[in-house]
Every structure is written in structure tokens, then in C-alpha cells.
Amino acid sequence: MRLLDKVIIVTGSTTGIGKAIAKRCVEEGAKVVLHGLEADLGQEVLEEIGKENAVFHCEDITSETCPENLVNLAISAFGKLDAVVNNAALVIASDIHNTDRAFFQKVLDINAVSPFLLIQEALPELTKNRGNVLNIGSVNAWSGEPNLLAYSVSKGAIMTLTGNLGDSLMREYGVRVNQINPGWVLTERETERKKLHGLSETWYEGLPAIFAPSGRILKPEEIAAAAIYWLSDECGPVSGQVVTLEQHPMIGRNLPKDSSTIK
Incomplete structure (x- = not known):
């Protein structure tokens, strides 16, 4: 078991990638603090992975008390904290025309500021155990789609945060x-x-090769499998790194000979 006796906070872990990471962490021997806004979904995940392996906290990630509550819950339930997975995020469409100040600030608060504040709160406990942080970003951090403006900028921000803290926190x-x-x-x-x-109920079947060269898109469990390396001691001293998990390169990608039908 690659995470035996580790205690890990996973934000946004009631669905999707966060849920898959939490489940895989438990399979690898960790105890997990689940987090999300949906109490019913949180309880479902808790039942699925076992109440002896996890606790659930339901609170808006932007709440002033959320970082402290998550860290305190890890300590009270399991006695320590080894890692934080910043996965909670708001994925929402916006562009240059419909992104106002309040909307932009909300997306930044959820996707970039809140992860920073949780790292800040968790740092004393992580320091005790030479622990680690894994931020879940997006390929959109590199520039993003035209209709994902605020989201893409927020993911660019957390990518810079990773590089900055990956250096400074390792050193100090x-x-x-x-x-x-x-x-x-x-x-x-x-x-x-x-x-x-x-789109239809089966929109993800038979996707064009320009979007999915393998014929399908990634599964949450495949992201979770990769997360285990970064959360485990196998990672060694590697810090401040960003790895892209996609089935085609972001730069130098081969376009089809006839790209006129791409939308």
C-alpha cells in the first residue's frame, strides 16, 4: 500500500476526479477527509469507502472557516495531516462579453484563492510530517477555450501558485x-x-479523433491513479512540477488534413 497510514484532505470529493482520488487513496491505505457542498453525495461516498476510513465535511470552500475546519477535522479524526489535494473548483462558461467583476472574483476565489488559504492553514501540520500538496488544475491553464475565460485564468493562477510554493515550501x-x-x-x-x-445521452461515444485520438476521453480513475505517485513517498523531493494528463500534446499537435469541419 503506497499511502499506508497517510491522512489526506481531498476537497471537492463528492463527485468526479475528487471522489476517484479519495477512493484510490483509501485503497492505498490512507485515511481521508472528504469535502463538498452536497451532504447527500458526501454521505454516499462515505458509505462506499467506509466510515472507518474517512470523515466528511460539508462547507463552501470559500467560507472563512473552511480551511481551519478541514485541518481540525483531520487532526481530531485521525491525529495528523500528511497531504492536501486541492480539487474543488467551479467549472463555468464565460467570455470577454459576460464576465463582470463579481463573477470573475467568485471564480478566482473558489479556484485559486481558496486552495492557497487551505495550504496556508495546513502548513504547520504538513511541516511536522514533511507532507505535500497536490493541486488539480486543467490543461485550460495554458490559455483555455474562448468560452472558459474566467475558469482558464483561475487555473493559470493555481499553476503559478504551484511553482512558487513548490520551491519556497520545499526550501523552508x-x-x-x-x-x-x-x-x-x-x-x-x-x-x-x-x-x-x-448533446445526446451518448455524446462521449465515437468522438472525433481531433478531440480524442484514442476514441474516448479520460476517466476520473485514470487521474486518480496518477495522483497516488505525487501523494506518496515515491515522489521523493520532487516539487514545483506540473504534469499534463491528456492524450495529445498541447504544443505541436497534429491537425487532420481537412480541419475545415472542426468546431
Whole structure:
């Protein structure tokens, strides 16, 4: 077991990538603090992985008390804290025309400021155990889609945060900070989003090669499998790194000979 006796906070772990990471952490021997806004979904995950292996905290990640509550819950339930997975995020469409100050600030608060504040709160405990942080970003951090403006900027911000803290926290406290940038992942919410856009129930089947060279998009469990390396001691002293998990390169990608049908 690669995470035996580790205690890990996973934010946004009631669905999707966060849920998959929490489940895989428990399979690898860890105890987990689950977090999310949906109490019913949180209880479902808790029942699935076992109440002896996890506790659940339901609170808005932007709440002033949330970072302290999550860290205190880890200590009270399991006696320590070894790692934080910053996964909670708001994925929402916006562009140059409909992004106002309040909206932009909300997205930044959830996706970039809140992860920072949780790292700040957890640092004393992580320092005791030479622990680590894994931030879950997005390939959109590199520039993003035109209709994901605020979201993309927020993921760019957390990528810079990873590089900055990955250096400074390792030097001063021995705490690693790394990041995964997932590509297109078939989560429950992504499935529902595409259906709201008018696509069919089976939209993810038979995707064009330009979007999915393998014929399918990534599964949350595949992101979770990669997360274990960064959370485990196998990672050694590696810190401040960002790894992209996608099935095609972001730079130098081969376009089809006839790209006129790409939308």
C-alpha cells in the first residue's frame, strides 16, 4: 500500500476526479477527509469507502472557516495531516462579453484563492510530517477555450501558485507542492454539462479523433491513479512540477488534413 497510514484532505470529493482520488487513496491505505457542498453525495461516498476510513465535511470552500475546519477535522479524526489535494473548483462558461467583476472574483476565489488559504492553514501540520500538496488544475491553464475565460485564468493562477510554493515550501519546510493538469475527463458533471448543451445521452461515444485520438476521453480513475505517485513517498523531493494528463500534446499537435469541419 503506497499511502499506508497517510491522512489526506481531498476537497471537492463528492463527485468526479475528487471522489476517484479519495477512493484510490483509501485503497492505498490512507485515511481521508472528504469535502463538498452536497451532504447527500458526501454521505454516499462515505458509505462506499467506509466510515472507518474517512470523515466528511460539508462547507463552501470559500467560507472563512473552511480551511481551519478541514485541518481540525483531520487532526481530531485521525491525529495528523500528511497531504492536501486541492480539487474543488467551479467549472463555468464565460467570455470577454459576460464576465463582470463579481463573477470573475467568485471564480478566482473558489479556484485559486481558496486552495492557497487551505495550504496556508495546513502548513504547520504538513511541516511536522514533511507532507505535500497536490493541486488539480486543467490543461485550460495554458490559455483555455474562448468560452472558459474566467475558469482558464483561475487555473493559470493555481499553476503559478504551484511553482512558487513548490520551491519556497520545499526550501523552508520540506513540504512538496505539485500539480496535475487533467485534459478532458468524463466526470458526472461533464456528462450533464454536455447534455445541457443539447448533446445526446451518448455524446462521449465515437468522438472525433481531433478531440480524442484514442476514441474516448479520460476517466476520473485514470487521474486518480496518477495522483497516488505525487501523494506518496515515491515522489521523493520532487516539487514545483506540473504534469499534463491528456492524450495529445498541447504544443505541436497534429491537425487532420481537412480541419475545415472542426468546431
